[in-house]
Amino acid sequence: MIYRLLKVELYKIFSRPRSYIGFVAIAILVFIFQLALFVDGKTYLIFLIQQLETNFSISGNILNGYLITYVILQTLIVQMPLMVALVTGDLLSGEASAGTMRLLATKPISRANIITAKFIAGSFYTLLLVLWLGGLALGFGLWIFKTGDLMVLSTDHISIIPAAECLWRFFAACVVAFISLSVVTTFSLMLSAFSDNSIVPIVSTMAVIIIFTIIGTLDMPLFNNIKPLLFTTHMIVWQKLFQDPLSISTILKSIAIMLAYIVGFLSVTYYRFIKKDILS
Amino acid sequence: MEPVIELNKISKSFGAFKAVDELSLEVYKGNVFGFLGPNGAGKSTTMRMILSLIKPSSGSIKIFGKELTSHRNEIMRQIGCIIEKPDFYLYMSAEKNLQLFSKLSGVDVSKNKIQEIIELVGLKGREKDKVKTYSHGMKQRLGIAQTLIHNPELIILDEPTTGLDPQGIIDIREMILRLKNDMGKTIILSSHILSEIELVANRMVIINKGKQVAQGEVTELLSTQDLILSIEVEDGKIAIEKLNGYKKEKFSSLENNTLKFSLSKNEIPGLVNELNKTGIKIYGITYRRALEEYFLKLTHQYN
Ligand SMILES: Nc1ncnc2c1ncn2[C@@H]1O[C@H](COP(=O)(O)OP(=O)(O)OP(=O)(O)O)[C@@H](O)[C@H]1O
Numbered sequence: 001m002i003y004r005l006l007k008v009e010l011y012k013i014f015s016r017p018r019s020y021i022g023f024v025a026i027a028i029l030v031f032i033f034q035l036a037l038f039v040d041g042k043t044y045l046i047f048l049i050q051q052l053e054t055n056f057s058i059s060g061n062i063l064n065g066y067l068i069t070y071v072i073l074q075t076l077i078v079q080m081p082l083m084v085a086l087v088t089g090d091l092l093s094g095e096a097s098a099g100t101m102r103l104l105a106t107k108p109i110s111r112a113n114i115i116t117a118k119f120i121a122g123s124f125y126t127l128l129l130v131l132w133l134g135g136l137a138l139g140f141g142l143w144i145f146k147t148g149d150l151m152v153l154s155t156d157h158i159s160i161i162p163a164a165e166c167l168w169r170f171f172a173a174c175v176v177a178f179i180s181l182s183v184v185t186t187f188s189l190m191l192s193a194f195s196d197n198s199i200v201p202i203v204s205t206m207a208v209i210i211i212f213t214i215i216g217t218l219d220m221p222l223f224n225n226i227k228p229l230l231f232t233t234h235m236i237v238w239q240k241l242f243q244d245p246l247s248i249s250t251i252l253k254s255i256a257i258m259l260a261y262i263v264g265f266l267s268v269t270y271y272r273f274i275k276k277d278i279l280s
Numbered sequence: 281m282e283p284v285i286e287l288n289k290i291s292k293s294f295g296a297f298k299a300v301d302e303l304s305l306e307v308y309k310g311n312v313f314g315f316l317g318p319n320g321a322g323k324s325t326t327m328r329m330i331l332s333l334i335k336p337s338s339g340s341i342k343i344f345g346k347e348l349t350s351h352r353n354e355i356m357r358q359i360g361c362i363i364e365k366p367d368f369y370l371y372m373s374a375e376k377n378l379q380l381f382s383k384l385s386g387v388d389v390s391k392n393k394i395q396e397i398i399e400l401v402g403l404k405g406r407e408k409d410k411v412k413t414y415s416h417g418m419k420q421r422l423g424i425a426q427t428l429i430h431n432p433e434l435i436i437l438d439e440p441t442t443g444l445d446p447q448g449i450i451d452i453r454e455m456i457l458r459l460k461n462d463m464g465k466t467i468i469l470s471s472h473i474l475s476e477i478e479l480v481a482n483r484m485v486i487i488n489k490g491k492q493v494a495q496g497e498v499t500e501l502l503s504t505q506d507l508i509l510s511i512e513v514e515d516g517k518i519a520i521e522k523l524n525g526y527k528k529e530k531f532s533s534l535e536n537n538t539l540k541f542s543l544s545k546n547e548i549p550g551l552v553n554e555l556n557k558t559g560i561k562i563y564g565i566t567y568r569r570a571l572e573e574y575f576l577k578l579t580h581q582y583n
């Protein structure tokens with residue numbers, strides 16, 4: 001039965017125009033980025049290196065597909081929560097406002113299974129978005145700009161990742177990014193269970209992410225204590241996969257915290273939805 | 281015979297407000313059971329409890345002889361319903377909606393069966409159109425189709441005729457009778473219009489403000505033993521004087537030269553005869569059954 005329900009949920013997601021907004025937006029943004037870097041890449045690179053204020057001798061193909069992908073991921077990953085929430089924040093509340101929840105909830109399916117199916121379908125959607133972004137960026141990046149060692153600049157040092165290591169790191173980055181976005185998926189799904197219209201959960205999800213991100217960038221003692229508790233702090237952990245030396249334990253710790261959030265948000269969703277009177 | 285539905289003193293409160301108050305009833309197999317009440321009486325709330333959409337604040341519900349709380353899925357497989365407005369996935373076609381909901385009911389219906397049902401509710405030719413493009417009446421028809429698609433034993437229809445044109449109302453009435461007579465289905469039907477219930481139901485309950493007002497066989501509740509007779513005459517006062525105490529105990533009121541009596545049908549000829557003898561001009565004679573009169577008063581409070 002859950003398999004049936006899951007198929008229906010996926011069908012619902014993919015038969016709505018709004019579900020394609022994210023895919024189209026990503027495709028356009030990736031295209032624009034690659035075009036810009038293709039035309040103006042050298043200038044951009046010089047600008048980047050100037051920021052280092054050190055003397056450097058550059059050898060080999062620095063402006064390669066891996067660098068392009070990294071820059072695209074770093075820039076676009078910020079918009080991903082909106083694209084995810086647009087669909088997942090609507091999963092329960094959208095049915096409530098459309099009135100279809102009334103019918104759905106009278107079918108011989110337990111409320112818990114409704115949540116499970118929606119969670120899996122929402123996660124699948126999120127995964128596709130991440131793969132779409134990663135795939136487009138990397139695919140076109142390598143095709144147009146070829147390969148080379150990846151030079152990553154962080155605040156205090158430079159890491160050079162050999163070309164041969166880039167592929168698995170990008171793959172791991174997509175997995176970690178997927179886990180991060182799953183926090184957004186479950187958070188918006190949870191809000192969705194409390195609302196009878198889809199605007200509130202979508203906007204609230206974005207508001208919370210923006211507030212948390214801003215707190216995360218403020219360097220104040222008051223906030224420094226709570227930063228490790230904010231899920232947004234851990235959502236950029238995929239970048240740590242491109243640092244030398246690789247700090248596996250930091251990455252795993254962040255993943256554990258994010259998984260805890262996912263479980264927490266899901267539990268609240270189940271609890272709320274199972275007890276809820278369906279009045280819409 | 282064991283009832284298909286058994287409500288035992290169910291109540292539902294929203295905050296301090298009691299929407300349904302200790303309602304008990306039984307619905308038997310093969311019957312059409314009418315749920316009559318003015319706006320806000322608690323019809324939809326009761327139906328939502330039967331459908332496990334909301335939990336009763338107190339009381340118990342048995343369907344097909346089983347506790348609803350512990351046998352929910354098993355019970356729901358055998359129920360088809362429309363509750364409040366008929367809402368569908370607007371971005372899908374009617375056909376796709378039906379397919380999807382039947383799947384969720386645990387059955388895979390064939391394309392032929394879907395066609396058959398679409399034809400039955402009079403939507404043939406429009407089944408490929410998105411529900412977005414449907415009128416309210418068409419959605420209501422699709423709603424009926426959706427209740428039947430998985431061939432359930434029990435059908436719950438919450439005001440299924442709202443928004444339908446006269447032909448649509450007749451179609452639904454005939455469909456209900458066919459479901460009951462030819463297919464032996466059990467049907468619960470709610471309405472705020474007495475005649476709509478009377479034409480199809482065997483038993484009914486009247487509720488007001490969440491409480492039961494009357495319950496029983498429709499023919500008994502609406503018998504012609506208990507009528508309110510209105511006679512419009514030239515001058516009411518003189519008419520009463522000239523009647524000289526005839527049926528005095530049955531007289532109830534005089535308003536705008538209209539005399540009202542509570543009596544049974546076979547008393548009408550005698551009274552009219554007596555009035556004729558007085559020579560008073562009679563402009564009109566109408567009667568309503570007592571319960572009808574009572575229900576009209578109930579609904580008038582809201583209009
Ligand atoms: N979610 C809710 N919160 C508070 N009160 C509610 C809620 N739902 C229903 N009510 C109240 O419960 C009462 C019964 O409502 P219900 O919808 O069952 O009436 P109804 O008999 O179906 O009326 P109608 O003929 O208008 O459909 C009403 O007074 C309504 O205001």
Ligand SMILES: [Mg+2]
Binds near residue numbers: 324364
């Ligand atoms: Mg109602």
